[in-house]
Amino acid sequence: MVKxxxxxxxxxxxxxxxxxxxxxxxxxVSNLNQLTSGEGYRITARFDxxxxxxxxxxxxxxxxRVGRVESIRYDQQxxxxxxxxxxxxxxxxxxxxxxxxxxxxxxxxxxxxxxxxGGSLESLADGDQIEHTQSxxxxxxxxxxxxxxxxxxx
Amino acid sequence: MINALASxxxxxxxxxxxxxxxxxxxxxxxxxxxxxxxxxxxxxxQIYSIGVLSxxxxxxxxxxxxxxxxxxxxxVLSRFGAAESLGVMVAASLVRELGPVVSxxxxxxxxxxxxxxxxxxMKTTEQLSGLEMxxxxxxxxxxxxxxxxxxxxxxxxxxLFSAIGVLGGYFVGVGLLGVDSGAFWSxxxxxxxxxxxxxxxxxxxxxxxxxxTWIALFEGYDAVPTATGISRAxxxxxxxxxxxxxxxxxxxxxxxxxx
Amino acid sequence: xxxxxxxxxQPTMTPAPEASSVLVRVxxxxxxxxxxxxxxxxxxxxxxxxxxxxxxxxxxxxxxxxKLIGGLLRPDAGRIEVxxxxxxTLSRRELxxxxxxxxxxxxxxxxxxxxxxxxNIAYPLREHYRLPESVLRRLVxxxxxxxxxxGAAQLMPSSLSGGMARRVALARAVAxxxxxxxxxxxxxxxxxxxMGVLVSLIRQLNDASAMxxxxxxxxxxxxxxxxxxxxxxxxxxxxxxxxxxxxxxxSSPWVRQFVDGLPDGPVHFHxxxxxxAASLLSEAHR
Numbered sequence: 001m002v003k004x005x006x007x008x009x010x011x012x013x014x015x016x017x018x019x020x021x022x023x024x025x026x027x028x029v030s031n032l033n034q035l036t037s038g039e040g041y042r043i044t045a046r047f048d049x050x051x052x053x054x055x056x057x058x059x060x061x062x063x064x065r066v067g068r069v070e071s072i073r074y075d076q077q078x079x080x081x082x083x084x085x086x087x088x089x090x091x092x093x094x095x096x097x098x099x100x101x102x103x104x105x106x107x108x109x110x111x112x113x114x115x116x117x118g119g120s121l122e123s124l125a126d127g128d129q130i131e132h133t134q135s136x137x138x139x140x141x142x143x144x145x146x147x148x149x150x151x152x153x154x
Numbered sequence: 155m156i157n158a159l160a161s162x163x164x165x166x167x168x169x170x171x172x173x174x175x176x177x178x179x180x181x182x183x184x185x186x187x188x189x190x191x192x193x194x195x196x197x198x199x200q201i202y203s204i205g206v207l208s209x210x211x212x213x214x215x216x217x218x219x220x221x222x223x224x225x226x227x228x229x230v231l232s233r234f235g236a237a238e239s240l241g242v243m244v245a246a247s248l249v250r251e252l253g254p255v256v257s258x259x260x261x262x263x264x265x266x267x268x269x270x271x272x273x274x275x276m277k278t279t280e281q282l283s284g285l286e287m288x289x290x291x292x293x294x295x296x297x298x299x300x301x302x303x304x305x306x307x308x309x310x311x312x313x314l315f316s317a318i319g320v321l322g323g324y325f326v327g328v329g330l331l332g333v334d335s336g337a338f339w340s341x342x343x344x345x346x347x348x349x350x351x352x353x354x355x356x357x358x359x360x361x362x363x364x365x366x367t368w369i370a371l372f373e374g375y376d377a378v379p380t381a382t383g384i385s386r387a388x389x390x391x392x393x394x395x396x397x398x399x400x401x402x403x404x405x406x407x408x409x410x411x412x413x
Numbered sequence: 414x415x416x417x418x419x420x421x422x423q424p425t426m427t428p429a430p431e432a433s434s435v436l437v438r439v440x441x442x443x444x445x446x447x448x449x450x451x452x453x454x455x456x457x458x459x460x461x462x463x464x465x466x467x468x469x470x471x472x473x474x475x476x477x478x479x480k481l482i483g484g485l486l487r488p489d490a491g492r493i494e495v496x497x498x499x500x501x502t503l504s505r506r507e508l509x510x511x512x513x514x515x516x517x518x519x520x521x522x523x524x525x526x527x528x529x530x531x532x533n534i535a536y537p538l539r540e541h542y543r544l545p546e547s548v549l550r551r552l553v554x555x556x557x558x559x560x561x562x563x564g565a566a567q568l569m570p571s572s573l574s575g576g577m578a579r580r581v582a583l584a585r586a587v588a589x590x591x592x593x594x595x596x597x598x599x600x601x602x603x604x605x606x607x608m609g610v611l612v613s614l615i616r617q618l619n620d621a622s623a624m625x626x627x628x629x630x631x632x633x634x635x636x637x638x639x640x641x642x643x644x645x646x647x648x649x650x651x652x653x654x655x656x657x658x659x660x661x662x663x664s665s666p667w668v669r670q671f672v673d674g675l676p677d678g679p680v681h682f683h684x685x686x687x688x689x690a691a692s693l694l695s696e697a698h699r
Contacts, residue, residue: 004195007202014206018310021317022356028339029245029320030348058344276526284523284582287483288537288589289512295540 040067040088041126045100045113050081051136053102053111059085061115066091069113085113087124096120096128102136111136176372179293183301183371186294190302196295200303204265204367208311211264212257216315219252220244220322227323228331240333241342244323245316249346249355250411253316255403258362261308262395266370269300270391273374274384282375297371301364308363309356316355354410361402366395436461436593436625437482441491444474444481451477453649454491459593459642464619464626466640468633469647470671470680475629476520478646479595482627483517484508496592513541516586516594520601522578524570524585530557531566534585541589556584560614576607580614587618593625594618600632608632612639633672637661645671647680 050072059067067087075082087094097118102111115130124130190197227243276282276296285292320342327333346352370391377387437459444452451474459465469475480486482493484500493500498511524533534553538544544552557563560580570578579599586594596615600608616639619626630636637643637657645653645660645668653660653668660672670678686692 007199010206011198011201014201014209014307014310017209018205018313021310021313022352024317025249025313025320025352026348029249029316029342030346030352031343056347279521279526280519280523281525283480283485284517284519284525286485287512287515287517287519288540288585289509290537290540291509 040086041092042070043085043087043124043126043128043130045083045085045130045133046075046078046080047083047100047102047133047135048080049135049138050083050102051104051111051138053083053113053136057110057112059087059113059115061091061094061117066094066115083113092123094124096122096124097132098124098130099132099134100130101134104137172376175376176368179297179372179375180368182291182293183298183368186291186298187302189294190299193299196299197302197306200300201307203268204261204300204303205307205311208261208264208307209314211260212311212315213318215256215260216248216253216318217322219256219315220248220319220324221326223247223252223319224323224326224331228327228333237327237331237333238337239341239345240323240327241320241338241340242345244327245320245342245346246351248316248319248323249351251403251407253312253319254355254358254362255399257312257315258308258359258366258399259396261304261311261363262366262370262399263392265304265307266366266391266395267388269304269367269370270374270377270388271384273297273300273371274377274379274387277375277377278379278384293375297375300371301367304367304370305360305363308366309359312355312359312362350411354406357410358403358406361406362399365398365402369395369398434461435459436496437627438494439478439482439491440494442481442488442493443490444477444486444488446477450649452481452488452491455646455649455651457644457651457654459625459627461625462619462623463641464616464628464639466628466630466636466643468629468631468636468643468645468671469652471631473647474649475631475646476597479517479597479627479629483512483515483595513589514592516589516591518579518582518586518594518596518599520598522570522575522582524573524578524582526570529567529569530562530573530581533570533581534588537585537588552588556588557581559587559618560584561610574607576603576610579603579607579611583611583614583618587622587624590622591624593627595627595629597629598631599628600630600635608635615639633674637672647671 053069053072055069055072057069058065059069067085069083070086071084073082074080085100094115095118097120099116099118101114101116103114104111118132223244224240227240228237231237231239231243273282273296276292282292282296285295324335324338328335328338373387373391373394374384377383435458439455439457442452442455443450455478457467467475467478477486481488482495482500484503487501495511495515498507500508500511503511524530525536528536531553534556535549538549538552554563554566557566560583562577562580562584565573565577565581570581573581583594583599599611599615603611612635615626615628618624628636628640637660640657643655643657643660644651647667653663653665655663660668663669663672667679669675670680
């Protein structure tokens with residue numbers, strides 16, 4: 001009976017260790033703790049070109065992450081990308097005339113959306129749309145424009 | 155020529171018969187799972203001998219694999235000035251691939267071969283026939299708990315492997331090579347997705363645990379009851395088990411991560 | 414008791430004493446494995462409450478016969494009836510119910526190596542009945558006492574001698590109080606003392622609880638000393654049957670060779686082979 005008791009304890013310990021490892025992976029290694037799914041409020045923004053922006057890309061203000069890109073779709077009438085952003089509830093005082101731009105983290109990094117607050121006293125609420133947007137800078141376009149300018153100068 | 159054809163046909167028929175027997179055995183074992191609800195002890199013992207006894211080898215290998223990933227990843231990434239992405243690289247390789255696959259290979263080698271030898275010896279020493287004659291179904295009473303034990307142990311072992319591996323990578327990358335600790339974790343958390351990466355890794359290890367234990371039990375049950383027969387069966391368990399894990403890994407990866 | 418030549422003819426069956434007194438009835442049994450015929454239309458009866466011995470040279474299929482009776486193997490043709498039930502037509506559940514009433518002592522003992530002696534004997538009881546632990550304990554110790562190994566209850570099977578392991582297996586075989594026990598080569602590889610112990614145990618168990626015993630062996634002297642009825646089989650056929658006294662009086666050369674252990678006779682010392690000189694010459698030419 002002593003032996004079976006040690007087996008029970010060992011199996012119990014094994015379960016605990018395994019679950020702790022899973023928990024560690026979930027909370028520390030993956031993005032589970034950032035997936036406050038369903039919470040927060042949604043606002044939309046229209047862009048002429050979103051570059052390589054992906055769903056779940058971060059949305060930040062002054063470098064602080066305030067939400068994520070929830071969905072991206074294409075508006076066939078206006079030939080624009082419609083991006084839905086989910087902003088965490090705690091950031092509930094984003095001015096109505098905020099400016100949304102698509103930036104790149106580092107030279108080759110991921111695209112993200114940066115919000116520049118405007119001066120309005122009213123705040124964005126669920127379902128609102130950001131009016132002022134700036135499209136992503138596409139590297140090829142930039143290089144092309146740069147070369148064109150050089151050619152004109154020369 | 156005729157002989158070659160005949161032996162080819164013979165081989166094909168044998169292979170088909172073997173697969174048929176293994177499938178029948180699997181059905182028998184699955185049918186026996188319900189009766190285990192009344193005998194959880196049996197499963198507990200198997201989790202002990204498959205899971206608990208594999209902890210040491212899994213932890214040690216996980217640590218070293220993680221450390222090697224940290225070292226190699228650093229050399230490659232620092233050439234592109236992206237050493238901060240080390241955490242992502244280490245964690246992605248471990249959680250998606252190395253954790254489930256390497257721990258399954260280790261279990262096939264350590265616990266799988268032991269299972270085959272155990273069942274094969276029980277067959278050789280007439281213990282299985284003895285159970286039959288006591289009106290006890292050996293498939294339900296001996297094999298089913300082992301299948302369930304392997305199935306339940308594997309994801310825990312794989313998670314342990316990955317977690318220890320990430321810590322090993324952290325130790326080498328941050329502790330020895332001076333990668334920024336904050337970047338290591340934050341990049342990792344930004345890139346590793348819970349449902350895409352972690353849950354898929356767990357699903358993989360469940361599949362691997364199931365298949366490795368199934369192969370091990372079948373080889374033992376189907377072994378020729380002699381010393382040579384058992385040694386051949388043990389070898390087949392390790393070879394077939396490892397090949398099955400690698401092949402299934404490809405299939406599962408293609409299914410899961412191919413957008 | 415018909416006389417038999419080198420290839421013995423089938424003896425005419427003696428009329429079965431009484432239908433109800435026959436526990437196991439084998440009729441026209443055919444069985445072959447890997448194209449080798451093991452039984453060729455075998456008929457035999459095993460009577461209730463008696464010790465019946467089945468003897469024959471190694472490879473005559475004695476163990477196979479026990480496995481066929483126990484339903485571990487299926488015959489190619491013929492019927493095996495145990496207590497009136499045709500083994501071949503039973504469902505798995507019915508077969509299991511029948512097996513609860515049949516004990517079998519395997520040649521190797523077949524003890525479960527991961528359980529100790531006590532648990533091995535308790536195993537069939539735990540599997541089939543829900544007994545309070547105190548009742549179970551008393552039952553197991555009684556069975557162990559009957560084979561004289563109560564003191565060994567806590568030992569593991571690996572630390573038992575061959576004779577002790579077989580006695581433990583015997584205690585396990587009678588744990589469910591079966592109507593019949595089948596012994597597969599119980600005397601093989603035993604020293605004279607444990608052989609004597611087993612011989613008297615088999616007889617005692619049979620008489621004490623009115624069981625039927627079926628004994629498969631090629632140890633002629635020990636087997637005949639406890640059997641009430643004996644069958645000799647070889648080459649898939651029944652060669653001779655009768656009480657030990659009748660067998661001892663049997664004059665056919667085959668029976669004499671087997672019972673007296675003569676090196677040469679109808680069964681030749683040499684396995685069939687081409688002429689020795691011819692084989693050696695053809696080797697040399699190669």
